[in-house]
Amino acid sequence: MEVSRRCSNILGSLTLEISARVKAMKAEGHDVIGFGAGEPDFGTPLWVVDAAKEALDKGLTRYTPASGTPELKRAICDRYRRKYGLDYDVAQVVVSNGAKHSLFNVFQAILNPGDEVIVPAPYWLSYPEIVKMADGVPVAVETTExxxxxxxxxxLREAVTPRTKAVIINNPSNPTGSVYTREELREIMDAALDCGLCAVADDIYEELVYDGAEMVCIPTLGDRYRENTIVVSGASKTYAMTGWRIGYSLSPHEIAKAMGNFQSHSTSNPNSIAQYATIAALNGPDEGIIRMRAAFDERRRFMHARINGIDGLGCLLPSGAFYMMMNISGILGREWEGRRILGSMDFAMALLEAQKVAVVPGICFGADDYVRMSYAVSMHNIERGLDRIEAFCAGLK
Ligand SMILES: Cc1ncc(COP(=O)(O)O)c(C=O)c1O
Structure with missing residues (x-):
């Protein structure tokens, strides 16, 4: 049987593949330290788990409206009002099976075949594939350290063509940890709006900012920015709920309607119990977030200092999310056991083999001089992992 052209054109998620490989190596008894994690290493808050149990006990196990329950949509709107002073009505909210699914729906709703989407690189590796699945054309635009x-x-302006429809702004960023200031976002958005583009704001890491950095939600810049922006976020990273699969989008009414229709014929509603649990997450105390943020902050500083002390490596101090890009350009060209390390994949594979340390090659994010290091990893393992990375680099010829 023949695979369709559309599917042949889509790459598998290498980050998920690497996590699976690390899990398999661990299951075989290897002491692998993984810096690949894309999810908080914390449990879902207890009050969220309790709300799920209560929903089960109440028998809330049936279909809900396809784009999410009115109660959850209201809780999402309330949160945007509290946190950002933004007024959205429930008809602008679509709840999906994780933010990845929200993004999938967004591009299905806004792209026609051949429409181009600007994707700042290094980028989260699913963006280009999600755009391609909607028959769009991802256009990577390099940024530098x-x-x-x-x-x-x-x-941005230089990358625009008559076919450009949208730009993705992932703030804070996976994989770089960068956070845009209000002024920077305004300037980018002014350029985007001048060129007739809309913005897809992926704010999934919105609660994870450090050093007093302000998380700016693009619609807070003003009405004309809001009218041309689709905001995507979700429960996964903020409430340590990656497995529950709840994401959501806030869009202009016509886009939300189109996304809701699309979802009604593809997945129908996201899991009913997870939706009820997410209401408890959104309305609950911030304790879980505060605890997680403090832990990430401490690890981030530690890793930054350690990495910059290793000959051949370096990194910026990220201001958000739980990732940093480790610059390996000082290592490229060196040899491990007679194998020359020419790019991020060679580095990652040699490191895994030599020291049982897993990192994500930057080539997945369009940045081959880097590997992505997650600090959603215990401090104990960060210390051990960096000792091994140091030993690995010292042993290269
Ligand atoms: C930038 C970015 N957007 C979206 C997602 C997807 O989140 P979810 O697990 O809610 O689908 C991720 C998850 O890794 C991410 O890093």
């Missing part, structure tokens, strides 16, 4: 991996309005 010197500009803290942030998209500049100039680079």
């Amino acid at each position: 010197a500009e803290a991996f942030k998209l500049s309005p100039r680079a």
Whole structure:
């Protein structure tokens, strides 16, 4: 049987593949330290788990409206009002099976075949594939470490063609940990709006910002920004709920309606119990977030200092999310057991083999001089892992 052209064109998720490989190695008894984690290493808060149990006991196990329950949509709107002072009505909210699914729906709703989407690189590896699945064309626009991996309005304008429809702004960013200031976002958005683009704001890491950095939700810049922005976020990272699969989007009414219709014929509603649990997460205390943020903050500083002390490696101090890009350009060209390390994949594979340390090759994110290091890893393992990375680098010829 023949695979369709659309599916042949889609790459598997390498980060999920690497996590699976690490799990398999661990199951075989290897002491692997993984810096690949894309999820908080914390449990879902107890009050959220209790709300799920209560929903089960109440028998809330049937279909809900396809785009989410009115109660959850209200809780989402309330949260945007509390946190950002933004007024959305429930008809603008679509609840999906994780933020990844929300993004999938967004691009199905806004793209026609051949429409281009600007994807600042290094990018989260699913963006190009999600755009392609909607028959769109992802256009990677390089950013540099010197500009803290942030998209500049100039680079955005240069990448625009008559086919460009949208730009993705992932703030805070996976994989770089960069956080845009209000002024930077305004300048990028001014350029985008001048060029007739809309923005897809992936704010999934919105609660994970450090050093007093402000999380700016693009619609807070003003009405004309809000009218041309679709905001995506979800429960996964903020409430340590990756397995529950709840994401959501806030869009102009016509887009929300289109997404809701699309979802009604694809997945129908997201899991009913997870939706009830998410209401408890959104309305509950911030304790879980505060505890997680403090732990990530401490690890982030530690890793930054350690990495910059290793010959051949370096990294910026990220301001958000739980990732950092480790610059390996000082290592490239060196040899491990007669094998020359020419790119991030060679580095990652040699490190895994030599020291049982897993990192994600930057080539997955369009940045081959880097590997992504997650600090959603215990401090104990961060220390052991960095000792091994140091030993690995010292042993290269
Ligand atoms: C930038 C970014 N957006 C979206 C997602 C998807 O989140 P979810 O697990 O809610 O689908 C992730 C998950 O890794 C992510 O890193």
